[in-house]
Amino acid sequence: MQELPDAPTLEVKIGRPELLRHNRWNAGYFEERFRQNERKLKNLRSVPLGDFIPDELPDGSKGITYGQVGARKLSSRGSVRYLQVINIRDTGIDFAVKPDRVAEGSHNDPERSRVSAEDILFTNNAFRGTETLIGRCVVVPRDCGKINVSQHIDRIRVDRIDPFYVCCFLKSRFGALQVQRVMHGVDAMTISFGQIRRIEIPQLSVDLQFEIRRQYLAMSKRHDQAMTIKERLLDESGIDPGQYGEAINNLANRNPAYKRAMAEAQERLKHLISQLETVLEGGQKKIKPFTC
Numbered sequence: 074m075q076e077l078p079d080a081p082t083l084e085v086k087i088g089r090p091e092l093l094r095h096n097r098w099n100a101g102y103f104e105e106r107f108r109q110n111e112r113k114l115k116n117l118r119s120v121p122l123g124d125f126i127p128d129e130l131p132d133g134s135k136g137i138t139y140g141q142v143g144a145r146k147l148s149s150r151g152s153v154r155y156l157q158v159i160n161i162r163d164t165g166i167d168f169a170v171k172p173d174r175v176a177e178g179s180h181n182d183p184e185r186s187r188v189s190a191e192d193i194l195f196t197n198n199a200f201r202g203t204e205t206l207i208g209r210c211v212v213v214p215r216d217c218g219k220i221n222v223s224q225h226i227d228r229i230r231v232d233r234i235d236p237f238y239v240c241c242f243l244k245s246r247f248g249a250l251q252v253q254r255v256m257h258g259v260d261a262m263t264i265s266f267g268q269i270r271r272i273e274i275p276q277l278s279v280d281l282q283f284e285i286r287r288q289y290l291a292m293s294k295r296h297d298q299a300m301t302i303k304e305r306l307l308d309e310s311g312i313d314p315g316q317y318g319e320a321i322n323n324l325a326n327r328n329p330a331y332k333r334a335m336a337e338a339q340e341r342l343k344h345l346i347s348q349l350e351t352v353l354e355g356g357q358k359k360i361k362p363f364t365c
Contacts, residue, residue, distance in 0.1 A: 102254060102255075106250060107250055107251075107253075107254045110246075110247060110250040110251065110254075111273075113247070113353075114247060114251075114273045114275065115273075117275040117353060118275065118276070119273035119274055119275045119276075120273065120274065120276060121270060121271055121272070121273060121274075122231075122239065122269065122270055122271075122272040122273070122274050123269075123270025123271065125231045125232055125233055125234040125239070125274075126229060126230070126231055126232075126269075126270060127230075127232050130230055130232070134185070134230065135185060135230075136229065136230050136231070136232075137227055137228070137229045137230070137266050137269065137270075138185050138186050138227065138228055139186065139197065139222075139224050139225075139226065139227050139228070140156075140183075140186040140221060140222035140223045140224050140225070140226050140228070141155075141175075141180070141181045141182070141183055141186065141221060141222070141223060141224060142224045143180060144180070145175075145181060145223075146175065146176075146179065146180070146181055147173050147174065147175060147181075148174055148175055148176045148179075149174060150174070151174035151175045151176045151177065151179075152174070152176075152177045152219055153174060153175050153176070153177050153181075153182045153219040153220065153221050154168060154172075154173070154174055154217075154218065154219065154220045154221070155173040155174055155175045155181065155220075155221055155222075155223070156188075156194070156220060156221070156222045156223065156226060157171060157173070157222075157223045157225065157226070158196045158198070158206055158209075158223070158225050158226065159171050159317065159318065161194060161196055161209050161210070161211055161226065162209075162211070162296075163209065163211075163244070163339070163342060164211075164292060164293070164295075164296040164335075164338040164339060164342050165211050165214070165293055165296040165297065165300070165338070166194075166211060166213070166217070166300070167300060167303070167318070168300065168304060169300065169303040169304045169306075169307045169314060169318070169321050169325075170314060170317075170318030170321060170322065171314065171318060172304075172307065172314065175221065177219065181221065182221050183221070186221055186222055186228050187219070187220070187221055188213055188217070188220040188221065188222060188228060189213065189216070190213055190214070190215050190216045190217075191212060191213060191214075191230075191236050191237075192212070192213045192228050192229065192230055192236070193210055193211075193212055193228075193229040193230070193231065193236050193239060193240055194210060194211050194212075194213065194222065194226050194227070194228060194229075195208070195209075195210040195226065195227045195229055195243070195269065196208065196209045196210070196225060196226055196227075197225055197226065197227050197263060197264050197265075197269075198224075198225040198262065198263050198264075207252065207256060207262055207263075207264060208243065208248075208249060208252035208253075208264065210240050210243050210244065211240065212236050212237050212240045212289065212293075214289070214290055214293040214297075215293075227266070227269065229269070234274075234276075234282070235282040235283070235285065235286050237282075237285050237286040237289040237290070238277060238281075238282040238285045238286070239274065240289070241285050241289060241345060241346060241349050242274050242275075242349065243272070244342075244346050245346050245349055245350050245353070246350060247275075247350070247353060248272065248274070251272045251273065252264060252272070255268045255271075275353060277352075281352065281359075281360060284359070284360045285345065285349065285360060288341065288344075288345045288360070288362070288363060289342075289345060291341060291363070292338050292341035292342050292345065293338075295334050295335075295337045295338035295341060296334070296335070296338040298334040299325075299331050299334035299335040299338060302325065302328060302330055302331040302334065303321065303325045303331055306321065306324050306325055306328060306331075307321050307324075310324060312324065337365065340363075341363050344363045345360070345363070348360040348361055
């Protein structure tokens with residue numbers, strides 16, 4: 074019988090105070106990349122994101138909640154768009170890739186998880202082979218009509234901090250490393266409300282946050298242009314989008330106008346995240362504008 078190779082090991086040297094402070098016993102949690110990120114965030118005088126997520130807002134809505142739980146009953150004539158993880162892209166929401174709807178006021182449309190403008194949508198779950206999906210987030214840039222979300226998407230509302238900055242920070246390596254650090258599970262990986270609230274975020278000046286908002290909204294306009302074309306192609310062609318949107322994606326990627334708008338949205342987002350990281354690293358004080 075052929076002997077199986079030894080499983081790879083990870084050796085990490087940590088002190089007792091650090092071990093007790095985190096109360097975690099898996100070596101992966103103490104990888105140097107995570108510890109180095111923790112030190113940088115401390116130097117930036119970061120504070121928990123939970124400081125800006127109220128338990129309840131003045132309108133009675135929750136600061137953080139997940140979407141519908143239980144049996145899913147879709148309705149082609151439903152007036153409420155229903156988002157799943159596959160609908161959340163880096164640059165925004167893709168309604169065409171899975172254009173599901175549910176009946177308004179039904180079990181699948183709980184009022185607590187209805188989506189409004191400037192809500193942060195954060196994917197809280199992933200499975201083996203789809204690890205990059207967990208922690209994916211977008212800000213809803215405008216009123217997009219009646220929308221609800223699945224249980225694998227958290228709807229977050231913040232106070233005293235700009236949601237566009239929060240989203241960009243979570244997309245940056247400073248935020249992404251924190252999400253990766255607390256992921257747990259073997260087949261299914263999840264992140265809890267408490268872990269999201271404990272994510273450390275630096276407090277940027279109002280001017281910097283405003284510039285991030287301005288550039289994010291400019292990026293969103295290009296994303297929306299691409300999605301308008303994509304949804305038109307879906308309606309005109311009459312095709313089934315495919316289980317994972319492969320059919321409509323292939324059709325859209327043959328359309329030059331869609332490709333141009335989508336490429337610019339991606340480049341704008343890449344530029345914005347890079348600029349934010351440079352500012353946080355201390356390499357510059359301002360976020361430079363995007364140039365086509």
